[in-house]
Amino acid sequence: MNLKIKDTFNKELPADPNRNNTRRQVEEACFSFVAPRLPGNPQLLHVSDEMISNIGLQQDDKETKDFLEVFSGAQVLDGTDPYAMCYGGHQFGHWAGQLGDGRAINLMEVEHQDKRWALQLKGSGATPYSRTADGLAVLRSSIREHLCSEAMFHLNVPTTRSLSLCLTGDEVMRDMLYDGNAAYEKGAVVCRVAPSFIRFGNFQIFASRGDTANLKILADYTIKHFFPEIKSTGKEKYLAFFKAVLDRTLEMIVHWQRVGFVHGVMNTDNLSILGLTIDYGPYGWLEPYDHDWTPNTTDAQNRRYRFGNQPSVALWNLYQLANTLFPLIEEKDGLEAALEGYKSNFSKKYTEMMKTKIGLFDLNEHMAAEDAKLLQSLEETLGLTETDMTIFFRLLGNIEKTGMSPEANFNILKDAFYKPEALEGEVFIAWMSWMKSYLTRLASESLTDAERKEKMSLVNPKYVLRNYMAQLAIDAADQGDYQIIEELYQLLKKPYAEQPEKAKWFAKRPEWARDKVGCSMLSCSS
Numbered sequence: 001m002n003l004k005i006k007d008t009f010n011k012e013l014p015a016d017p018n019r020n021n022t023r024r025q026v027e028e029a030c031f032s033f034v035a036p037r038l039p040g041n042p043q044l045l046h047v048s049d050e051m052i053s054n055i056g057l058q059q060d061d062k063e064t065k066d067f068l069e070v071f072s073g074a075q076v077l078d079g080t081d082p083y084a085m086c087y088g089g090h091q092f093g094h095w096a097g098q099l100g101d102g103r104a105i106n107l108m109e110v111e112h113q114d115k116r117w118a119l120q121l122k123g124s125g126a127t128p129y130s131r132t133a134d135g136l137a138v139l140r141s142s143i144r145e146h147l148c149s150e151a152m153f154h155l156n157v158p159t160t161r162s163l164s165l166c167l168t169g170d171e172v173m174r175d176m177l178y179d180g181n182a183a184y185e186k187g188a189v190v191c192r193v194a195p196s197f198i199r200f201g202n203f204q205i206f207a208s209r210g211d212t213a214n215l216k217i218l219a220d221y222t223i224k225h226f227f228p229e230i231k232s233t234g235k236e237k238y239l240a241f242f243k244a245v246l247d248r249t250l251e252m253i254v255h256w257q258r259v260g261f262v263h264g265v266m267n268t269d270n271l272s273i274l275g276l277t278i279d280y281g282p283y284g285w286l287e288p289y290d291h292d293w294t295p296n297t298t299d300a301q302n303r304r305y306r307f308g309n310q311p312s313v314a315l316w317n318l319y320q321l322a323n324t325l326f327p328l329i330e331e332k333d334g335l336e337a338a339l340e341g342y343k344s345n346f347s348k349k350y351t352e353m354m355k356t357k358i359g360l361f362d363l364n365e366h367m368a369a370e371d372a373k374l375l376q377s378l379e380e381t382l383g384l385t386e387t388d389m390t391i392f393f394r395l396l397g398n399i400e401k402t403g404m405s406p407e408a409n410f411n412i413l414k415d416a417f418y419k420p421e422a423l424e425g426e427v428f429i430a431w432m433s434w435m436k437s438y439l440t441r442l443a444s445e446s447l448t449d450a451e452r453k454e455k456m457s458l459v460n461p462k463y464v465l466r467n468y469m470a471q472l473a474i475d476a477a478d479q480g481d482y483q484i485i486e487e488l489y490q491l492l493k494k495p496y497a498e499q500p501e502k503a504k505w506f507a508k509r510p511e512w513a514r515d516k517v518g519c520s521m522l523s524c525s526s
Contacts, residue, residue, distance in 0.1 A: 001064065001077075003056055003108070009221075010106075013031065018128075019033050030086055032127065034105060035082055041167075044062065048146075048161065048162055051164075054112065055112055055119070071166060073105070082105050084129055085198075086100045087099055089200070089201035089204060090204075092267065102131060107191075116196075117193050122192055123135070138187060145162065146164075151465045151495065154493050165189075194278070195274060200324070202218060219325070219328060248274060249317075254346070257353070258459060259461055260390060260464070266304075281522075282297065287388055291379075294306040318339060322335040322338075351372060351375065357456070359396070359442065386417065394460050399412060407432070458496055462506050473488055
């Protein structure tokens with residue numbers, strides 16, 4: 001393999017001098033050197049052809065022994081020095097102290113076509129940050145992460161990527177539902193790829209320990225490599241850095257809400273400083289449109305990370321980052337102004353996004369109040385009965401603003417409802433009221449029906465990685481059949497395209513999947 005290796009994180013930042021792979025508190029260091037665990041009998045299951053090219057490899061490279069060994073953890077490339085990052089974080093709103101890469105090992109950084117990529121194995125063994133865990137991952141969660149990372153990219157959502165998925169040949173003990181019924185599962189490793197895996201928590205750990213010197217070193221490194229547009233100096237540089245992180249985070253959350261993605265574990269150690277979706281654990285897509293839905297069994301009681309709360313949690317996490325960076329800025333006014341601006345900017349960008357989802361593309365400032373009312377009414381009406389978010393907004397593009405009655409237009413949406421029999425009485429009256437208002441509003445738009453549909457189809461995906469779809473791939477893979485992994489990978493590379501030959505995946509969640517493990521809510525178990 002011919003990779004252009006150009007490590008910076010483990011060259012320019014302070015390292016843990018202790019090279020022993022023992023669980024411990026690590027201070028005054030950004031990372032600890034640690035080698036991946038040797039897999040028993042690695043097997044390559046799937047590779048992202050796009051990421052192979054992005055990091056500077058040829059498609060034939062995936063057939064080589066070196067590729068399998070490096071990206072399963074069996075071999076460390078000459079000239080590289082793998083490591084695990086040190087960071088802390090707030091978990092479910094509570095400071096958890098040192099966390100770190102407990103099951104992730106960063107192999108190297110590479111450059112290709114003026115882009116930098118960090119390559120990281122997830123599930124390749126224990127690190128100094130593993131606490132009481134084994135640092136391993138299992139096939140089911142690895143399939144979900146591999147597929148979702150790539151699917152999110154093609155949905156135009158800021159995200160980390162995935163290069164490869166390997167079986168390790170080892171058995172891993174897991175209690176999937178945390179109910180005392182642990183069992184052995186197939187071990188697996190995913191090679192995650194991103195410009196950087198730095199999180200809010202990387203900064204928090206230094207601030208929590210009063211280590212302003214290393215906090216500044218890390219901030220300077222991050223700005224130098226990933227925010228080169230920041231030209232200011234001194235305190236203004238760090239304030240500009242915070243504002244840039246805030247803007248990227250806001251953009252990411254708007255995209256999550258656009259496609260109905262729910263992260264499930266928005267702890268501060270799971271938020272990327274680059275505004276990328278990171279750490280695909282118990283995630284999910286809204287099926288019935290429900291602002292209170294969370295995919296995380298651990299979050300089932302308090303629902304902190306529910307769909308409708310993601311914008312607020314992102315702001316809460318940004319407050320923690322502001323507190324973290326305060327020692328470098330020493331003035332609160334700029335930070336507070338940026339945080340206050342998040343609220344108004346998010347509201348504005350969310351409204352703009354929702355207008356595109358329902359096909360309002362003309363700039364009609366005088367109709368802003370009417371549009372806000374129309375959107376609010378839609379969200380309320382969507383909650384009256386189980387309505388599939390993805391299907392509803394996709395089919396909405398087929399509405400005709402003239403020539404069809406409200407009832408006929410509403411009939412176009414029937415496939416989005418899980419219980420069509422509920423569409424009667426007050427529920428039907430509410431839908432008819434909204435449809436009439438919507439058609440009236442569409443009449444003032446300049447686009448033709450065909451033009452509007454084309455633009456709506458660029459923001460409303462037809463295909464997303466529903467949990468039941470991932471579970472079908474997992475069930476088949478457990479039996480040695482990896483065909484569905486490839487089928488879903490290819491499908492989700494074109495989520496906005498019609499792909500009529502793959503229309504079986506444009507369907508509501510089957511009834512058998514309503515309460516099936518892996519198809520509704522998920523645990524944090526790896």
